[in-house]
Amino acid sequence: MEQYQLYIGGQWVEAQSGERSESINPYTNEAWASVPVGAEADIDLAVQAARRAFDEGPWSKMSNSERGRLLIRLAHLIENNIERLAQIETRDNGKLIRETTAHLKSLVDYYIYFGGMADKIHGDVIPLNKTSVLNYTLREPIGVVGAITPWNSPLLLTTWKAAPALAAGNVMVIKPSSTTPCSILEFAKLVEEAGFPPGVFNVVTGPGSRIGNYLVQHPGVDKISFTGGTDTGRSLASLAGKHIKRITLELGGKSPNIVFEDANLDNAVMGVMAGIYAACGQTCSAGSRLLLQRSIYDEFLNKLAERSRQIKLGDPSDWHTEVGPLANRSQLEKVAYYVDIAKQEGAEVLLGGKRPEAAELQQGLFYEPTILTNVTNDMRVAREEIFGPVLSVIPFETEDEAIRIANDSDFGLVAGVWTNHISRGHRMAHAIRSGTVWVNTFRNANYASPFGGYKASGYGRENGLEVLKDYTQVKSVWVETEEKMRDPFVVG
Numbered sequence: 001m002e003q004y005q006l007y008i009g010g011q012w013v014e015a016q017s018g019e020r021s022e023s024i025n026p027y028t029n030e031a032w033a034s035v036p037v038g039a040e041a042d043i044d045l046a047v048q049a050a051r052r053a054f055d056e057g058p059w060s061k062m063s064n065s066e067r068g069r070l071l072i073r074l075a076h077l078i079e080n081n082i083e084r085l086a087q088i089e090t091r092d093n094g095k096l097i098r099e100t101t102a103h104l105k106s107l108v109d110y111y112i113y114f115g116g117m118a119d120k121i122h123g124d125v126i127p128l129n130k131t132s133v134l135n136y137t138l139r140e141p142i143g144v145v146g147a148i149t150p151w152n153s154p155l156l157l158t159t160w161k162a163a164p165a166l167a168a169g170n171v172m173v174i175k176p177s178s179t180t181p182c183s184i185l186e187f188a189k190l191v192e193e194a195g196f197p198p199g200v201f202n203v204v205t206g207p208g209s210r211i212g213n214y215l216v217q218h219p220g221v222d223k224i225s226f227t228g229g230t231d232t233g234r235s236l237a238s239l240a241g242k243h244i245k246r247i248t249l250e251l252g253g254k255s256p257n258i259v260f261e262d263a264n265l266d267n268a269v270m271g272v273m274a275g276i277y278a279a280c281g282q283t284c285s286a287g288s289r290l291l292l293q294r295s296i297y298d299e300f301l302n303k304l305a306e307r308s309r310q311i312k313l314g315d316p317s318d319w320h321t322e323v324g325p326l327a328n329r330s331q332l333e334k335v336a337y338y339v340d341i342a343k344q345e346g347a348e349v350l351l352g353g354k355r356p357e358a359a360e361l362q363q364g365l366f367y368e369p370t371i372l373t374n375v376t377n378d379m380r381v382a383r384e385e386i387f388g389p390v391l392s393v394i395p396f397e398t399e400d401e402a403i404r405i406a407n408d409s410d411f412g413l414v415a416g417v418w419t420n421h422i423s424r425g426h427r428m429a430h431a432i433r434s435g436t437v438w439v440n441t442f443r444n445a446n447y448a449s450p451f452g453g454y455k456a457s458g459y460g461r462e463n464g465l466e467v468l469k470d471y472t473q474v475k476s477v478w479v480e481t482e483e484k485m486r487d488p489f490v491v492g
């Protein structure tokens, strides 16, 4: 059994309570690691360490270039540990080794990109119509960032916060999901090895409803960055509001994948599968509503169902596996619950809709790739995030109807559009109310391209230059060169 500790102030420590819990491998359904159960006292220690690091430690005295070099050194350490970290995340989360490895390779690029950005974050000199005054702006770090991260892609989604936050000069207290803490704790070992000063990067594991809440309300925390469910995001936003605390929210989705009759149907089949079966559907970017033009409805569904039946479920650490287990038992139960609701609402199960029967899949938290038909957009299964391999198929006749259905959602995270009519692709991209639209592709992400939601999918952006707005604050400096102060009773 692997043993982990909290990483606070550059030290590896037990939780103040001494309490520990086990992390479960969702493929074997067995405990494989033991981690501390942090509580409020541990958050206090981590925030104090982060505050000290930001307010008076060597980090605050470093040049931007020195901070950038640390991030680039971290990138190279990740590069030397890709296989080990990928195996740990696959063991902790059940994500395919082919995807955790791809994620880890991309993390190298993230830390190089933001390491290179660290000494290019600056303000402006403002040209005024007053010659006696010099006015310039500074773009400064916000301070202590509390990052609350989810279980579906722990290292990737923690990096989406840590790389820009550290590049901008902030310090961090990370609260990973209590169901998948291990890869983040392993990652903290590389942060330590890279030479980040004590207190710059702290990890406290434990129940989000207890210590995540506490972190949001902590007076020593200046900003919260959250990725997770919309319900949790909603309660955190209201908590942050009470404390006038900045918060960015990367929340859920119920995203449309829209296939027109003029699409390359074979590519669209792969794109729909990427949207709903990758990561076993456990991604905010899941294309969980297939909007299918009626003229190709039967032809496309037959192609999709035939390929879906061939999907290889199995051991996520096997490179040939295409869909692994769900990440935790409550997620498996949630998926099964929504399929039951769908049936009660009149949906029909074209494929899957149950746990697999194969003997070798009984131990793990598996659910069959599922296609639901006879779905209308007002059904719960078309309106609520399931976060599993469950596709709801909704037909449409015209482009306008497709736009109406796509936008008829509380969410607005991503959308896919499949058409060989390029002007239609652009029209759809402009008409759909979501933070990302993919045309003839699906589930692309990159360190240089901003990602985030419209509507109930959250606010703020991660990645790209855009993310700096969420990890810096602007100060305006005025310097008067006139000897004599002007009229004190009139604004300058």
Ligand SMILES: NC(=O)C1=CN([C@@H]2O[C@H](COP(=O)(O)OP(=O)(O)OC[C@H]3O[C@@H](n4cnc5c(N)ncnc54)[C@H](O)[C@@H]3O)[C@@H](O)[C@H]2O)C=CC1
Pocket (backbone or CB within 6 Å): 148, 149, 150, 151, 152, 175, 176, 177, 178, 206, 207, 208, 209, 210, 211, 212, 213, 227, 228, 229, 230, 232, 233, 235, 236, 250, 251, 252, 253, 283, 284, 331, 334, 385, 386, 387
């Ligand atoms: N948009 C996304 O990337 C994700 C969406 N989800 C959605 O959320 C649903 C619930 O999954 P959960 O694991 O419960 O996600 P969650 O949103 O509750 O958990 C995400 C993170 O928030 C923390 N957390 C939970 N409750 C909290 C609270 N009251 N205060 C502060 N932190 C809190 C958790 O410990 C975890 O670190 C999923 O079924 C899925 O629909 C879940 C994970 C990621």
Ligand SMILES: CN(C=O)/C=C(\CC(=O)O)C(=O)O
Pocket (backbone or CB within 6 Å): 152, 153, 156, 279, 282, 283, 284, 285, 443, 444, 445
């Ligand atoms: C952005 N995201 C939210 O859950 C998750 C990702 C990136 C993606 O799917 O595009 C992931 O889990 O890989």
